[in-house]
Amino acid sequence: MIRNSIKPIAIIGGGISGLTAGVALAKQGIDSIVFERDEALNKNGSGTTISKNALDLLERLDVLDQLQKESFKTDKIIIKSGKDKITELSPNILYTTRQKITEILAESYIKLGGQILYGHNFKFFNEDKKELVFENESKYLVSHVLACDGINSKLREKYFTKNEKAIFSGFNAWRGVTKEMKMDSAEMHYGPNAHLVTYPINKSLDRCFIGIIKSKNNLDESWMQKGSANEVLNDFESFDDSVFPILKNSTDLYKWGIYIRPPLKKLFVENITLLGDAAHPMVPFLGQGGCMAIEDAYTFGMLLKTLNNDFARTQLIYNKIRIKRVNSIQKLSMRIATINHLSNPVLVGSRNMIMKYSKIPQLAQRKLHDHKAHEAIYKNLN
Numbered sequence: 001m002i003r004n005s006i007k008p009i010a011i012i013g014g015g016i017s018g019l020t021a022g023v024a025l026a027k028q029g030i031d032s033i034v035f036e037r038d039e040a041l042n043k044n045g046s047g048t049t050i051s052k053n054a055l056d057l058l059e060r061l062d063v064l065d066q067l068q069k070e071s072f073k074t075d076k077i078i079i080k081s082g083k084d085k086i087t088e089l090s091p092n093i094l095y096t097t098r099q100k101i102t103e104i105l106a107e108s109y110i111k112l113g114g115q116i117l118y119g120h121n122f123k124f125f126n127e128d129k130k131e132l133v134f135e136n137e138s139k140y141l142v143s144h145v146l147a148c149d150g151i152n153s154k155l156r157e158k159y160f161t162k163n164e165k166a167i168f169s170g171f172n173a174w175r176g177v178t179k180e181m182k183m184d185s186a187e188m189h190y191g192p193n194a195h196l197v198t199y200p201i202n203k204s205l206d207r208c209f210i211g212i213i214k215s216k217n218n219l220d221e222s223w224m225q226k227g228s229a230n231e232v233l234n235d236f237e238s239f240d241d242s243v244f245p246i247l248k249n250s251t252d253l254y255k256w257g258i259y260i261r262p263p264l265k266k267l268f269v270e271n272i273t274l275l276g277d278a279a280h281p282m283v284p285f286l287g288q289g290g291c292m293a294i295e296d297a298y299t300f301g302m303l304l305k306t307l308n309n310d311f312a313r314t315q316l317i318y319n320k321i322r323i324k325r326v327n328s329i330q331k332l333s334m335r336i337a338t339i340n341h342l343s344n345p346v347l348v349g350s351r352n353m354i355m356k357y358s359k360i361p362q363l364a365q366r367k368l369h370d371h372k373a374h375e376a377i378y379k380n381l382n
């Protein structure tokens with residue numbers, strides 16, 4: 001399937017951005033290798049929603065059918081504030097997990113002839129020789145590097161923003177899954193200084209929750225830190241009783257800190273391009289981090305093919321297309337935090353009235369989800 005004989009593109013990181021990039025390139029007959037630090041596909045991560053802007057691209061990459069078979073779909077999400085149901089929204093969203101998306105992308109990439117090399121922790125890129133060196137001392141000559149190594153991106157810190165470290169966003173997160181509550185609803189609950197979403201992640205209706213709380217004390221940015229039912233119940237004690245069953249019933253409770261980085265002006269330097277969380281980590285209030293990773297990866301892959309492997313032009317147009325969108329969504333995600341976490345009763349009442357009686361939530365959602373990355377590519381090439 002892969003026809004290109006030039007040196008492969010190195011994709012550092014086998015998360016959503018890296019694997020989508022691998023599939024997008026392989027579909028165009030462009031050779032790449034995914035270098036992943038872990039010894040196997042990372043099985044951690046929370047429930048994840050994928051909205052229409054990214055679903056359309058997964059369909060174009062022929063991975064949507066499989067993902068849909070193994071995920072949950074509903075056309076409504078119930079929004080509650082305390083005991084009150086304030087509205088229902090009907091976005092085109094797929095409910096799944098980060099693990100499921102990466103598993104299906106990895107399978108598709110391998111089928112298309114892609115290669116994933118595990119246990120390859122990026123160490124250094126010799127820009128003159130275009131040689132990548134890993135902590136295990138293996139070396140590879142490559143044509144270009146896609147930095148898809150997530151929020152703690154070594155590539156970003158070495159070649160883009162020296163000495164910059166990810167900073168605590170002021171929010172910690174909880175997640176858990178239960179097989180005990182077979183309900184087919186997706187719900188968002190607002191509470192004071194916190195919010196919680198809960199939805200099925202597959203056709204068996206295994207149900208996840210993700211709860212976010214405002215906090216002065218930062219937890220580590222790790223998918224692996226376990227917590228207890230007592231702690232999570234304590235963190236959400238001011239919530240309406242209806243959320244307690246999911247908190248009590250969930251197994252494998254994890255908690256972690258949410259970190260961010262400032263927006264960049266440029267997503268590339270010579271021979272290295274940033275994608276996904278390495279480029280624009282964002283707080284998860286709009287559920288768009290993974291969707292932006294998919295848009296980035298699709299855009300880079302399609303541009304490179306259309307521009308006949310001209311990396312310099314691809315980088316320029318990729319930057320032009322992506323920078324405004326990702327930076328604005330990064331900023332908007334943070335603003336939504338304030339709205340989701342209101343505690344003043346007057347402001348809570350005003351928010352709930354707007355949610356209930358105005359078209360603002362639907363219009364805002366449409367603006368985000370109706371974006372067509374494939375059209376943006378052709379518009380910017382002509």
Ligand SMILES: Cc1cc2nc3c(=O)[nH]c(=O)nc-3n(C[C@H](O)[C@H](O)[C@H](O)COP(=O)(O)OP(=O)(O)OC[C@H]3O[C@@H](n4cnc5c(N)ncnc54)[C@H](O)[C@@H]3O)c2cc1C
Nearest residue numbers: 013015016017037049122149150276277284287289290291
């Ligand atoms: C609580 C929470 C809920 C979320 N909900 C949603 C949602 O509903 N919808 C949505 O779209 N997004 C959501 N997101 C965001 C989404 O999970 C991320 O934006 C997305 O996973 C980013 O993908 P990525 O591939 O860029 O980075 P990552 O998923 O972090 O992958 C990076 C990969 O690079 C590897 N790596 C790191 N360093 C190296 C190295 N030195 N060498 C080699 N490999 C390396 C890592 O092991 C990892 O596999 C949520 C995030 C959080 C925290």
